[in-house]
Amino acid sequence: MGLATELERAVPAGRILTDEKELQRRAGGFFTHHLPRLPEVVVVPESKDEVASVLRYASENGIPVTPFGAGSSLEGHTTPVEGGISLDLNGLNNIVEVRPDDFIARVEGGVTRGKLNAALEEHGLFFPVDPGWDATIGGMVGTNASGTNAVRYGVMRDQVLGLEVVLADGSTMHTGGLSMKSSAGYNLTGLFVGSEGTLGVFTEVTLRLYPVPESIRAARAVFPSVEAAARVAVALIQSGMNIGRVELVDARTVEAVNAYRGTDYPVAPTLFLEFSGSEPSVEHDVEVAGRVSSTEGCKGFDFETDEAGRERLWETRHQAGTAVARLNPDKRPMTTDVCVPVSRLPGALVEARKTIDCYGVDGAILGHVGDGNYHAVFPVDAEDPEDFAKAEAVNAEIVAYALARGGTCTGEHGIGSGKAKYLQEEHGDSLDFMRGIKALADPKGIMNPGKVIPL
Structure with missing residues (x-):
């Protein structure tokens, strides 16, 4: 039997998709230079138990699984580079609970930030992380999303109080809780935030909320x-x-x-x-x-x-x-992001502009500069080796400048498959420890393979 037929034991047939258009939609992120790769099948679970069943089957059979939310990632996070299953979590879209007196909400991983904030209006509350796209909460947790409000409210890691995570073998783990702080044991919640689907699937997230300003x-x-x-x-x-x-x-x-x-x-x-x-x-x-x-x-x-x-x-x-991408519609946008100490920001922006101009690239600079995070966007033909090499050189020089000044190769987009090569320079003495964590959570390497730290 084929994979789709086998998966009917875990999820009803109507939510197992093999149509070419459905596969294409999960083949890669929007507005990214990373080339798409079709999954073999798309599965749309609607409960934690269905997610667990899919992962259990995938683990037993060594089938790669790539979690998918809104598809807005820029570094190839949602591209199923080894095929297998694209696990579309938009079916887990329930707001489980809003506790206005505690400034807390519990939501399933497929709830979008727009849906959550619409539900919070009647309580005079809002969820502040705004990456500029109506992304799913699970996807935002996976990339430690940031955005325009980060300078005041912080990034996604600052908002997540607890997680329900389905691990690669189908078992379920709960981290954190409903309290605003805890000193009990290792901070597993913080570990999972930013793991980009390589350690598990977020089926429920407990979030911190804020009052709407006067x-x-x-x-x-x-x-x-x-x-x-x-x-x-x-x-x-x-x-x-x-x-x-x-x-x-x-x-x-x-x-x-x-x-x-x-x-x-x-x-x-x-x-x-x-x-x-x-x-x-x-x-x-x-x-x-x-x-x-x-x-x-x-x-x-x-x-x-x-x-x-x-x-x-x-x-x-x-x-x-989007506007910058439309300037060169025949090419894909390469969007790099780095973060530097705030005092280093003016020099970093000037140097980024010089680098872009030096290589003769039609690039633009924008970003959440209040916390030292900025982006450079330039068009690239990913199938033209010479054009791609030029764009990669611009990217590399911008990253090198940030790292040399105590910054990071990515402030919010994450590593995905696009920036894995820069981790050695930034975190070389801790990569083996990270690989150990990955091997513990996902010993068969089925969770979003090829991303962050491949085994």
């Missing part, structure tokens, strides 16, 4: 250079003000957004800012931000107070990556 204002500030914009971003962070978001886009990104959305923003490096808190504190912070921006030749400082205006502004920022 007052929110969003601003857009235009500068004569990327370095000037970055210096202002650093100054705002160092001022201690309660700033919620600090996002930077360079002139090429603005040009792309104007072409994509039909807007007429000044084609110059721009900071997108958001301030939140009490009304008096927000007014004070906006005033201070305007003064600080003026010291670096700010050409315009405009802000939005109503929700519709803020949404338009942030939609522009969130669609920047």
